[in-house]
Amino acid sequence: MSQPTIESILKEKRTFAPSSQFSERACIKSWEQYQELYNRAAQDPIKFWEELAEQELDWFQKWDQVLDWTNPPFAKWFVNGKINISYNCLDRHLTTPRRNKAAIIWEGEPGDSRTLTYAQLHREVCQCANVMKQLGVKKGDVVAIYMPMIPEAAIAMLACARIGAVHSVVFGGFSAEALRDRINAAQAKLVVTADGGFRKDKVVALKEQVDLAIADNHTPSVENVLVVERTKEKVPMEAGRDHWWHDLQAGVSAHCEPEMMDSEDMLFILYTSGSTGKPKGVVHTTGGYNLYSHMTSKWIFDLKDEDVYWCTADVGWITGHSYIVYGPLSNGATSVMYEGVPRPSNLGCFWDIIEKYGVNIFYTAPTAIRAFIKMGEHHPNARDLSSLRLLGTVGEPINPEAWMWYHKVIGKEKCPIVDTWWQTETGGVMITPLPGATPTKPGSATHPFPGIIADVVDLDGNPVGDNEGGYLVIKHPWPGMMRTVYGDPDRFRNTYWEHIAPKDGQYLYFAGDGARRDEDGYFWVMGRVDDVINVSGHRLGTMEVESALVSHPAVAEAAVVGKPDDIKGEEIFAFITLEGGFTPSDELANELKAHVVQEIGAIARPGEIRFTDGMPKTRSGKIMRRLLRSLASGQEIAGDTSTLEDRGVLDKLREGA
Ligand code: 6R9
DSSP: OOOOOBOOOOOOOOOOOHHHHHHHHSSSOHHHHHHHHHHHHHOHHHHHHHHHHHHHHHOOOOEEEEEEEEEETEEEEETTOOEOOOHHHTTGGGTTTTSSSSEEEEOTTTSOOOEEEEHHHHHHHHHHHHHHHHHOOOOTTTEEEOSSSSSEEEEEEEEHHHOEEEEEETTTTOOHHHHHHHHHHHSSSSEEEEOOETTTTTTEEEHHHHHHHGGGGTTTTTEEEEEEEOOOOOOOOOOEEEEEEHHHTTOOOSOOOOOOOTTSSSSEEEEESSSSSSSEEEEESSSHHHHHEEEEHHHHHTTOOOOOOEEOOTTTTTIIIIIIIHHHTTTTEEEESSOOOOOBTTTTHHHHHHHHHHHEEEOOOOHHHHHHHOOOOOHHHHHOTTOOOEEOSSSSOOOOHHHIIIIIIITTSSOOOOBBOGGGGSSSSOOOOTTTTTOOOOOOOBBBBBTEEEEETTSSSOOOOOOOOEEEOOSSSSTTOOOTTTOOOHHHHHHHHHHSSTTTBBOOEEEEEEEEEESSSSSSEEEEEEGGGEEEEEEEEEEHHHHHHTTTTEEEEEEEEEEETTTTTEEEEEEEEOOOOOOOOHHHHHHHHHHHHHHOOOOOOOOGEEESOOOBBBBSOOHHHHHHHHTTOOOOOOOOOBBSSSSHHHHHHHTTT
C-alpha cells in the first residue's frame, strides 16, 4: 500500500436484532429482504431508481434518461423529467384521507403550539408563494431564509419550491456577518425572517441581525425582507423594504399553481463549513433529491400513516431539510417541529413532547444523547415514553456507551436504533440500518442503503482488508448527491473527486471520513480524516479513542486530538467533560489513561488529559477538534470560527491551559 490508512483498535462486539413484532410490521421486514433489494440495486442501479421514481413520486412529465454521467463528476438524474417537490409534499395528499391529517405539529419554546393539516399547510404555502411572487421573486431567484424553528420556516421553503425559487436557509443562530456572506454568495433577492425567536429562555433578535447584515448597502441584491411576527418585540420596519408576513398574506389568493420544474433545476443551496476556508454552497436539485429524501425517510424511519415522527434538528441544517420537511411530507407523514432545546429551566422538555404528542419515531444526535446522559436518567424516567418504537441518531459517530444508554433508557430495550451516516453533500442517509431488517451493533452505522455502493479504500482507490481503516467512498452516483459547489465547480471537483484519482473511468466520491468494515461487512465510521492522529506511525481515528474514554463511568464526553511530539510524531491529547458527581484530579486523569490502555491498548494511551466544562461545538453539535488541536499545541486559533456555538467555551479552555 502506497499510503498509510487508519488503524482500528475498537473491540465492540455486541449485536442487537430487531424484535419479530417490529420486523413483521416493517416496510423492509428481514435481512434477506434487505439483501435482495441491495443486490438488485447494485446490479442495476438505473433500473432500481427508475422503478422507485415511477412508483413513489408524481411527475408532470417523464424523463428521457435516468442518469446522465457523461460529464463526471457532474451528474444529471431523470433528464428532462418535470416535477415539483411542493406538489409531491402537499397537493398529492389532498385527494387522499391525508388531507386532514397533521402534516406539522409544532411546539414553541414558551409552550404555545400549532398543528397544520396537509390542507392547511398547502393553503399557507400557496399564500406565501403568492406573496413571494408579489415581491418580485421569480423562478431561479435565490431567497435567504433566516428563521427560528416555526412552521413558517418550512412554509417558506415549500413556497420557494412551489414557484421555482432557490432557497438558501441560514441557521437562525448565525451572526449578521455569516448571514451577510451567505446572502452575497448567492445574490439573494429576498430575505425571509421573523422579528425573533425563543431559544434557551431568551429572545433571539433575528430581525436585528438581518438589519445589521444588510445595512449600508452591504447586500445590494436584497430587494425585500419578509418578516414573520413571532415574539411581538418591537422591531424597526423600513418602508418599502420590510413587510410583515401576515399583512401581505391577508391580501393574496390561496391558489398557486406549482411551477413545472426540470428535474435538474436547483432546489436549494445550503452552506456547509469546511474545516478551513470559506463555507461551501452545496447545491441540490429537484427530482433526484425528492426521490432520495423520500425513499430514505420511508424505509429508514419505517413511516406508517399513524406515526408521529420527530426529528430534533433545526431546519437550518441538511437534517432539517431532508428529515423534517421534504422527506416526511413527501411521504404524507406527521412531522413534529420544536422551537426550543433542553435548557436549565426545562431539562426534560424533549421527553414532555414525546409524552404529549405520543411520538413514535425519534431522531436526534449523539451530542444530545451525551447531554441527556449527563442530565441524568430521572428526567426521561419521569415521563411516559411508551409510544416510542424507533430511535435514530445522526451527526457524529455515536460512542457505544451512549448507544447503550439510548437503547436502555429511552428505547426500553425494545426500539431499534438507526445510526444514520450521511452528509449535507449526500442529500440523504447513505449508511444505516433498516430497522426491521438489520441486526445493529452499537457504534456502527451498519450497511449502505439499497442503491448505494460504499467502500473503504486507500488513497489509490484500492479496497482495504476487513477491519483495516481507510477512506470512506461512494462508487456510483445516487439521486440525492450534491450537484456542485455553488459558483465553484472546480472546488466541487477538488474537494470530493480528486483525493482519490479516478481509475478506469470510475469516479469515487471521497466523503472525508475514515472508516473500517468488519468481518460481517458492517461499516464503522472513525471520524474525519483531517482529525486522524499519528502516534509513532500508527494512524488513529478519533472515534475509537473517544469511545474508550466515554466507556469510563466518570466521562460524559471526550474529544481527542494530536499534539506534536518530538519522538512519537504526535501524542494523544484528550479533552474530557465529567459526569455530575465527579471532580477533576490527577488521580482521575491517570485512571482514565489506564482505562484507555485496558480498553484498546497502550498505543492509544493519552499523553495528556484536560478536564473542561464544555467542548467547542458547531451549532449542529459537532465537536470542532480543529480548535482543540490548536489549543493542545498552544497555537493561536486560526481559520473560520463563525459556526462555533459558544465562544465562551474557547475562552475558558484557553484560561485553563
Ligand atoms: C447529516 C450531517 C457530515 C459529517 C460526516 C461525518 C459526520 C454524520 C454520522 C457521522 C458517524 C454518523 N456524521 N452522521 N459520523 N456516524 N451516523 O450531519 O451532515 O453536517 O454535513 O456532517 O458528520 O463526519 O462526514 P453534515
